Amino acid sequence: MIGMAVIGCGRIGRMHARNLARHARVRLVSVFDVAEQLARETAVELGVKTAASVDEIWSDVKVEAVLIASPTDTHVPLIAAAVAAGKAVLCEKPIDLDLERARAGWAALSKKKPPVMLAFNRRFDPSFRALRERLHAGEIGRLEVAVITSRDPAPPSAAYIKASGGLFRDMTIHDFDMARYLAGDIEEVFAFGSSLVDPEIGRLGDIDTCTLTLKARSGAQIQINNSRRCSYGYDQRVEVFGSKGMLQAGNQRATVVESWNAERTAARDPLLNFFIERYREAYDAEVDAFVAAIEGRSAMSPDYADGIAALELADAALRSLKSAAAVKL
Amino acid sequence: MIGMAVIGCGRIGRMHARNLARHARVRLVSVFDVAEQLARETAVELGVKTAASVDEIWSDVKVEAVLIASPTDTHVPLIAAAVAAGKAVLCEKPIDLDLERARAGWAALSKKKPPVMLAFNRRFDPSFRALRERLHAGEIGRLEVAVITSRDPAPPSAAYIKASGGLFRDMTIHDFDMARYLAGDIEEVFAFGSSLVDPEIGRLGDIDTCTLTLKARSGAQIQINNSRRCSYGYDQRVEVFGSKGMLQAGNQRATVVESWNAERTAARDPLLNFFIERYREAYDAEVDAFVAAIEGRSAMSPDYADGIAALELADAALRSLKSAAAVKL
Amino acid sequence: MIGMAVIGCGRIGRMHARNLARHARVRLVSVFDVAEQLARETAVELGVKTAASVDEIWSDVKVEAVLIASPTDTHVPLIAAAVAAGKAVLCEKPIDLDLERARAGWAALSKKKPPVMLAFNRRFDPSFRALRERLHAGEIGRLEVAVITSRDPAPPSAAYIKASGGLFRDMTIHDFDMARYLAGDIEEVFAFGSSLVDPEIGRLGDIDTCTLTLKARSGAQIQINNSRRCSYGYDQRVEVFGSKGMLQAGNQRATVVESWNAERTAARDPLLNFFIERYREAYDAEVDAFVAAIEGRSAMSPDYADGIAALELADAALRSLKSAAAVKL
């Protein structure tokens, strides 16, 4: 059992706290949020302590590891502080909105090989993971083309958009990581994007719909498409095409019920909506992997460098969007 | 090219005439119906002759074979006359509503091994045929259980019901033949049935919904379910379960389009509706097989004896329905 | 939080103990098995007490409810003792192999309306439950035909078969309960059955393959098919057909990955295998329902009477198998 604290008790922080509280290999010790009320509610719900400050967490010997789910601009300093305090870190994506800050943070730490893992949850989805394992085991030969579809059910608030760093750093970041997870290092990025869903998003200088093409060092070509709105739910799919076949991992529903009537046949449920439901198993597996890495049974993966690599792709995509040309990394 | 005539120009007879008219290996010579007007319309549409009588057909040297789609009670005498005239016969199901008449008809003919084929169209459906070939090739080992689903889109008229010989002889007859096609000889039959769809059918002494179990000589158990009404179209499915696996052959639609929206995902088209659309390929393959048998390249199959065997099962099912006990054949 | 003890630490008892140990609304207090070693292993694994006897459980005030997973012939007396001790009971199926014993047990208790629930796990499967709710909400009109497929991955040991009470009481019992869950009271049963899978099962006087038809008081007809062996995994399906449409609930897999290659397309994983994996969510929901009933928020359902009703159907099926005739209840 690994003693853990959660820093940040917003929507995703609270979800993580709940997962940790019922996880077989973790003992949730305390939670913290600068908004004290959020921390208190979470602590009461889960029967754990509220830390009065992050320093209290750093000095708590019962806390061996922290999960950082605070605002993005706090990730880099919190990771540094946690590592200094000897804690292992599982940090939410993105590592930072500013690539230079992210790189500087890692430059200061990387020599010590600190136990830091990035929470790219999709790598732990049983279907995406199985797809990758079968791909890497050679089932479909060499990877030639991948198609990644990622559509959110509904656009976030204007406030969220403003603080998000833009579509590529906030949402596509997952797909950049998925591209690397499947195809390895990426050499070149091209992006089309526009605001088709919500004119307000355009007014804020962001886009809500994009189509990207990536070229991997291996030669594989990866297509990504994103939308901030998807009427039928949270659309999350991966298709990999190789010299000997194809593997697809599709969407998931709450039941396997099909309905047949005079209008239509074999109709399925709406999709699991949203990430908390869709990636429930992935969040558990992510913690399993983190615990295994703390216990030395495997490496921290994805790590801080993977977080930087995804952010580099986001920045390259932004440059491509502005220049209407492919950008080399 | 085989010269053919069609006897009976009702709904199914006209469908056959149209199929024959465009079939690559057949030349449709003439059509006949006691309702002259029906014959004339069909002949005009297809640019062929109207025969004034069946005798005109028997004596027409251009007619090598006939397709009999006249009322059921004319099948046995017409087969006899056609065989006497030296014509090959493709006869619609059922062979007769009266088992003794059917047997007597065959007793008078069978020694000559006349070229008579029964039009059990489902044997020629590419999917059911492929399923059976894979089953018989051993892909799933020994057949243990089969489930046959057969549901018509809507109940026929009261007039049709009255003349139909009842659900088992009119509709289930196809499933009895399918059971024999898949599992060979049947030894025992049990039937439940009732009128759930249309009380008028019950008043006419017939049933519109039934569930049957058959036991084959091989030991295989076959479940059949039928309904005279199916809101989502013409439901035609076969599932065979064996010691090493399962094969299923499901329904068919006009397109492969799927629709996804806020209410439901992956919804398919309604089913092809009704037998003319659903078994279009089967009707062509049936004529191919008939022509091949006429040309001596294969046996007539299914033959008159198969028609009798299916009728025996229908009669046994009727006895089972009345006695609430299994009936041995 | 409900304090619970588990009686019986065999395969299924241990599964229940593990589920209860991690269930949010239950505190597992102790476990018991006449084979002390089994109890001790379970207790150590889960960090709970080993009860030295059932009496220790009856007198433990921290135990408000018990889960009975001991051999079938102990169910009736253990339920009586638990009720006498004021404990709520969640008892594994079947209630007993002897209908008279089961009825006598209930006769002695039923007036007190004791809090006894039967563990028919499939009623709590999210897909079967959703299918039933949609059926009962009228989505497909009146139920006319149901098809229940239930095939186990592999036959149990001869020792298990001998003690099982036979296929109908051991395995089909779930399908009898499912038939009642979907269609209400059953009036008539017909059964075919034989030993196609393993001759040894036949030598033991049991069958391993069966096809049944049930008629409900409502008029609905239900087909069940069972096999003790299914090469592709644990096949668990329900189809309900009504006047306005059809609902199906199919099988489940560990991932949503599809594979496409030169031999075949869109191939899915093997099925979840066996009940512990397939009904994982159902077992949790079953405990939820049990806790809700203890807390008075709902009735105990399914209850002891449902256990008797399923056993009555098993006995009727056995008489039908022997007589080759339908048996009325």
Next chain:
Amino acid sequence: MIGMAVIGCGRIGRMHARNLARHARVRLVSVFDVAEQLARETAVELGVKTAASVDEIWSDVKVEAVLIASPTDTHVPLIAAAVAAGKAVLCEKPIDLDLERARAGWAALSKKKPPVMLAFNRRFDPSFRALRERLHAGEIGRLEVAVITSRDPAPPSAAYIKASGGLFRDMTIHDFDMARYLAGDIEEVFAFGSSLVDPEIGRLGDIDTCTLTLKARSGAQIQINNSRRCSYGYDQRVEVFGSKGMLQAGNQRATVVESWNAERTAARDPLLNFFIERYREAYDAEVDAFVAAIEGRSAMSPDYADGIAALELADAALRSLKSAAAVKL
């Protein structure tokens, strides 16, 4: 009945000749090929005349329309000659490999509004057509993103590659037309491409794998991916995503059989392979549309201008591939 001649009796010309010979609304009069032997074989097979020269066709009053399936560089002059002779024209894609020649050809003709239709067969596929009709009827709201997958079973010969005009003009041309069919005019194109399948194709200066993004004037973004090799058959899919939902049109197989065994479940047949099988219904519908346009019941569509537009996209894609930047049209 429209009297027609076929010019060009290679693989695709002979397929067209066969289709026309059995088409209900067409009378195939004659065929021509500069390789006399090919024309003669086709004529004998179909029982039609061999034209000694194209002039014989132009002067044959029984020929009202021609289908041009000769080598690409003959398309423009043959169209001109056919139009001069008063014949309607159905011409295979691409219109020419040289955009300027294609434009010049049309400039000389377009004022007369001659009856010329381009044979973009996929527009007539029942599923793609139904998808487009549902899209344009507003079923999924405004089109935002489309994904077009098009993979050939196996690369063509080096000789074919050399004469093909390259992947974009030979294969992607269909997808450019599909993009226009779904999304209307295209404003911008970006292309990645490389030789991953066959190094020989790279040595010939061509590519065999590509991923493209198109931006339509409407704002819709379209992703295309192509491969010259697809181990599981001829992969032809379209997905359209809109503000209110998604429509997909997927692949097709010879049967609906599914196979379940210890290794995998619900496995389907390989795909229909290649265009002659996959687009069989489309070819018939294409001729229907051509005949309807000749008879004045509809416009010729797609027309010569659509052929030029697709070629413009192919040329733009080639420039994009070389410049690694998006190309505006």
